[in-house]
Amino acid sequence: MLPYVGDFATAIKQQARNINVVIAYKNSDSYIFLQKDNIQSLTYNAKADKALGGVVKKVCDIKAMYNEYTTNLTKGTPINLYYRCGEGGVCKKALLYISQVKVNKISKIIIIEAKDYLSYIEDIATLPMMKNTDLLTYEKTVFAQLGYSYTIDSSVVNPKLTLGYPVSTKLLDTFEEMAEANQAIFDFGFNTTYQLTLPFNLPSTFSMPMIGDYITPSDGFELHIKKFGFSNPVDTLDVDSDLINFEIDDDSSDQYEDVKVSLFFPSSSEQKSLGKVTATVPGSVVDYNIGTIDFGNTMMPQICVFDDMVDISDYTIGSDSFSFSVNNSSVLAKNIEAEMYGLDISTATLKDTDTDSNIKQVSNMYIQGASVYDTEIFKHPNCTLKTFGNPLYEVGDTIRCAPYDVLILEENLVFSGGLKCTLKGVAKDNEIN
Incomplete structure (x- = not known):
């Protein structure tokens, strides 16, 4: 669950609420804040695959007025996405990078697409290769070479590696494989030491000089590596007041009776x-x-x-x-x-493979040493929740909707004056399990 200031957590749960969206970005020697009087609509989507772990991929589509406050929004510009609710309540949602800009000067509309850092950069610099190490040591070496600051949950899985090497020249592919082997979520977000303070009487468009009165928006990210799986619920949703609809998916194609995690054995044959x-x-x-x-x-x-x-x-x-x-x-x-x-190493073998269709087989190039994995995510059905929207939720959070605990895999927030949300995830029935 995301951090917040003020009364955001209680205000966002009220039946009558006044919610605002804020886009902040650096422009020369000032920070520009765009709000709902300038933003016609905004859709934010964050998702991870149904797997032991993965990378959170984020995209934000913004439709805004094209004027003096938006003319400097170009490809590569970092933007900060916030939601505001209540008396001074603020939630800092995401740090994104503009990937596309389209302008209609006749209708004075600007259409912006922004993505998380990893989805934005696509390709990678050269990554190191190591022998006889463990995954976390190898990852820290990779992050240091790339110049990333990071935080790592001490409870993530850390298999031994005979050979550590990048999966491909695409950083997303390599990080997806690492995240699964860690049973973790890789999430590019704000630096954890960065605290948000905004003046609460912001007009709809506001230019704030970079002075010491306020802590300014962030222009840099931090990679958060967090344990992935069902956990203590961060919130409980009331069927009558918080939910519009809740459905369990009848499709059982990615639900299994048993799961086996194979060991990957890279060879060290002659050069x-x-x-x-x-x-x-x-x-x-x-x-x-x-x-x-x-x-x-x-x-x-x-x-x-x-x-x-x-x-x-x-x-x-x-x-x-x-x-x-x-x-x-x-x-x-x-x-x-x-x-x-x-x-x-293309002839690497997998131990304990199984062809039974009711058994999920997990194979990963970084699972080279015996490790314990929680495979519960594959044993429960998918679900969809339509709600009034709470930006504090993150992919990887567990929320309770009795009798189910739901592990969130996708969040889709739509703002167009008001806020609504669709959540997708995996539902564990506490009355059965």
Whole structure:
């Protein structure tokens, strides 16, 4: 459940409530605050897959007036999303990055799409590879190389690793695999030390100088790694006052009688060639892309051999491919051949596999050592709740709707003057289980 200030938690549960949405962003030497008189509609969606763990993916679609307060909203701008309710109640919801902007100057409307950091960046920098370690140590090494600040719940699962390596050149794919092996939620959010204070008499559009009177919005994120699974409910929903509708999904295609978590055994066979690339580099060029070596199978690349001296300007490496760019300070063209060598781990075996359709088989490249996992999420049906909306809920929270406990997997908040919400998750019947 998200932190808040003032009386937000009680005000948001009232039958008659005055709720406002706030978008804050940095503009030169001021912070601009957009509110509901300027925002026509806003839809916020956060979701994670039904798995042992995963990455929370967030997207926000905003329709607002196009005026002096919104003209500087461009791709890459970090925005802070807040909800306000009650006498000074504020909930800080998400830090997002603008991914798309469309402007209709005739109708004076701006359409904005913003995403969480991980969904926004898509590709990754080069990640390290390690041997004979554990998952948390490897993750901390990765986060340090990427320059991320982070918090890690001490109760997440931490399997031993024979080989630690990125799943692919897509950071989202690698983090999804890590999160499942941790049985955790990876969530990019506000720094935990950042506290929210806003003047409570904000007009609908407000420019606030960066002075010491108020703690300003955040321009940076922190990666939160939190234990995932059913837990003590953060809130109880009353069927008569909090819920519009509650449905249990009849589809049982992702509900299983038993779940088996297999161990992944990467081999450490002799080094082999993973592929090569040749190119002619023109004279006097900078950041010339040589090409990509596609490994075909899952590999652990270790060393690249060149047939001549090269000045590498940039490179991207994963367990599936290697690509790089070079500089050539000479006026003469240069022929280059590069060959990558490494370990073939595509023949890794899984222990305790099962083909029974009533048994869920979990396989993960980071589950290389025996660990204990709570597989309860796969043994209960999906459900959908339509509510009046409470922005304090997060993906990964458990809420109670008697006789069920619901683990939230998706939240869809729609604001258009008022607020409504659809929650999706997994429902555990406490009268049966």
